[in-house]
Structure formats: C-alpha cells, structure tokens
Amino acid sequence: MPATARPKRSDAVRNEQSLLDAAAAVFVRSGVDAPVREIAREAGVGTGTIYRHFPARADLVVAVFQHQVDSLAAAGDDAVLRDWILQFADFLVTKHGLADAMASDRSGFERLHTEFVVRLEPVCARLLDAEVHAGRVRDDVRPLELMRAVGNLCIGAEGDDGYDARRMIEVLLAGMTSLDRG
Amino acid sequence: MPATARPKRSDAVRNEQSLLDAAAAVFVRSGVDAPVREIAREAGVGTGTIYRHFPARADLVVAVFQHQVDSLAAAGDDAVLRDWILQFADFLVTKHGLADAMASDRSGFERLHTEFVVRLEPVCARLLDAEVHAGRVRDDVRPLELMRAVGNLCIGAEGDDGYDARRMIEVLLAGMTSLDRG
DNA sequence: TTGCAAACGGAACAAAGTTCCGTTTATTCT
DNA sequence: AGAATAAACGGAACTTTGTTCCGTTTGCAA
Known part of the structure; x- marks a missing residue:
C-alpha cells in the first residue's frame, strides 16, 4: 500500500x-x-x-480508439437519435474488422463490447428516451439492444458483395418509428 | 478420365x-x-x-445442416416473407455459433455464407418480390442484403444479456414495410 | 556509483488449423 | 485363397498465433 x-x-x-x-x-x-x-x-x-x-486485445483496441469513442459520445450532445446512430455505424464501418470484433466472443474480445458500451450506452439511452417520450419511436427496444443490432448490421460492410450496412440501418430505424407492434 | x-x-x-x-x-x-x-x-x-x-470447415457445416436448409427452402413454398424470415432466423439462432460463422471471414468459413445463400436466396427473392409487387414492402433492398442483415441480427442471440434477436428482426421487418424513403 | 526493482525481449509453451507419409484396408482379379 | 493395387487411414509433423515466463537490461533514487 x-x-x-x-x-x-x-x-x-x-x-x-x-x-x-x-x-x-x-x-x-x-x-x-x-x-x-x-x-x-x-x-x-x-x-x-x-x-x-x-x-487483452480489447484493452489495446479500446485504447487506440478512445478519442474517437469520446468524440462520438460528445456528438450525442447535439444530435437526434437517427443521426447519432448513423455516426455510431460510420465509426464501426470505417474501422477494419471492428464491427465483427464487437460482436465476437473470441478470446481477447470478450470485453470489447462492454468497454465501448459503458461509454456510449448512456448517450444512446438519452437520445432514445427523448424519441420515446415524444411518441416518435417504439418503446420496447432497450438502448443496449439497439446498439448491438446496429453494430451487427455493420458486419460485412467491407465486403465486395455490395452489402450496404447504412441502408439496412436506415431500414431498422424506420422500423423503430413503427409504433404498431402487431 | x-x-x-x-x-x-x-x-x-x-x-x-x-x-x-x-x-x-x-x-x-x-x-x-x-x-x-x-x-x-x-x-x-x-x-x-x-x-x-x-x-474446409464450411463443407462440414453445410453437410451437417443440409437437411434443415432444404426444409427451410421448401417451407418457402407455403410462406409469406415475414414468416419465412423468422424461420430463417430461428434456424440460425438455434445452431450454436452459426450466425457468427455465417458473418465471419475467418479461415474455413469464407464460403459458408455463399453455400447457404445459393440455396436460400432464390426463395427469399421470390417472397420479397411478391411483397414488393403488392406494394407492401420497400423495393430498395435486395434479397441477399435482407438475408445478410437478418443473419447479422442473429449474432449474440445466445448471450446472457437479454439481446432478443427476434425482436430486432421484427423491427427490421417493420422497417421494410415503411415505404417512405425520406 | 550502487542497489533495487520495473520493464524488457523473445524463447518456451499451448492450442488448434492443416499437411503429409508410412501403414492399413478394401477391392478386384486370378 | 492369395496377390496386387491404390484408396483411405491415423496421427506426427508442421505452421500460425495467443500467451506466459525468466534471464537480462534499464531507469531511477539514494
């Protein structure tokens, strides 16, 4: 001591x-x-x-991208949900292999998701909450789930088969504004 | 010869x-x-x-699940898009690690996505086409992209953090019915 | 300058994908 | 039944990569 x-x-x-x-x-x-x-x-x-x-590798990844994650968190101050989510997706898509790693339970990456989410989830929660209270977005999706889904949709965006992650995220966000839960 | x-x-x-x-x-x-x-x-x-x-490992995985993939393809004969997509998701979610593997470019898995998609994409294409022609679904998402997005959303469904892949897929499908592309 | 321990480099170790070669086994022909 | 052939085998050898560990180096304080 x-x-x-x-x-x-x-x-x-x-x-x-x-x-x-x-x-x-x-x-x-x-x-x-x-x-x-x-x-x-x-x-x-x-x-x-x-x-x-x-x-662990997650520690290194987190350290390397810390500034950008902080910027992303700060960007939430002046954003609405949709725009912020798209920024989050851009971050994942432009970092080679990061989206895959985020979703991965391979050794070394277990904590990667957690580490980023701890920093970004409160931002997402606030923005989502605002939309829910304004009655613009469904209320059955938690911030964590939304972030995970968006992260997942970013996987494979680097491929050469024309998969457009951004478009699928737009579709998902459109679905978020669908208040009919039938 | x-x-x-x-x-x-x-x-x-x-x-x-x-x-x-x-x-x-x-x-x-x-x-x-x-x-x-x-x-x-x-x-x-x-x-x-x-x-x-x-x-390659993909060959083994494909062989093991061949019957179920065939059943899934056949199920498309009596299904509408939404139900079939949910069946597709169930297949991925209930096979330990399959969703992740489908999205993965790790050695041995490169062709897994391709092998499954060759068999299932025509089914999805037909069902999606029917919905597009009926004016019920947006027309800017290709069958391949929809399947990849759904596959991606299945990743992590086995975790213990309450991520509900099925709900996020419902959200995505709701978004697919959103014809306003503003 | 000396002493101490933080910090080092990279060999050793472990795990797992994959190849390769001496051996075994199935099959056909006589 | 035995011989010949080659298909198919098992698992050691090889490769790659994550991780640990230990003898050595280096920074720092006295």
Missing part, C-alpha cells in the same frame, strides 16, 4: 505510446485482429511488452 | 457418416467452431480423415 505510487519509468511510457501508434497503423492495414507479433514488430518491442501494457 | 468411377470404399462411406453424426453432436455441445480434434475424437477417426472428406 504505497503512500506515493511510483510513476511509470520513461521507457515504459515511451513503449506504451509506441504500441498505440503501431496498433493504430496495423489496425488500418490488417484489421483489429492483426497478429500480436505484427503489432510488436511495428512498434519495435517484444510481444511480452504488449501484454504488459494491454493484458 | 475414368469411364466408370470407382465407388467409395465401404470404410470411407462409413467414416463420412460417422463424421457427420459426430459433428452434429459436437456442434450442439461446443458450437460450429469446435476444434477439429474434438470432432475427430467424437467420430473415432484421425484428423486427416476430416480434411479428406471435408476440405
């Missing part, structure tokens, strides 16, 4: 930043599930160093 | 059936991405034997 926690050594601070920079570059090129060795090589560190700074 | 191809040996025929039975059981217990070794052990054969009969 140290009265004064000793700050990180300078090399550790430097390496953590190197890892973040390297991961950001590798994620663009090879996706968020690029091999650990590729990220380590790009950063010029050993693989053990990655685990020391980021125990 | 043999004039008469020699039929499979009896042991090969027997082993292929053993593999299908074993895989069906293992998929229920451990999901469609269960380790090859687990399936081989269950079948009482070597791992090489799996690859001889089913070069």
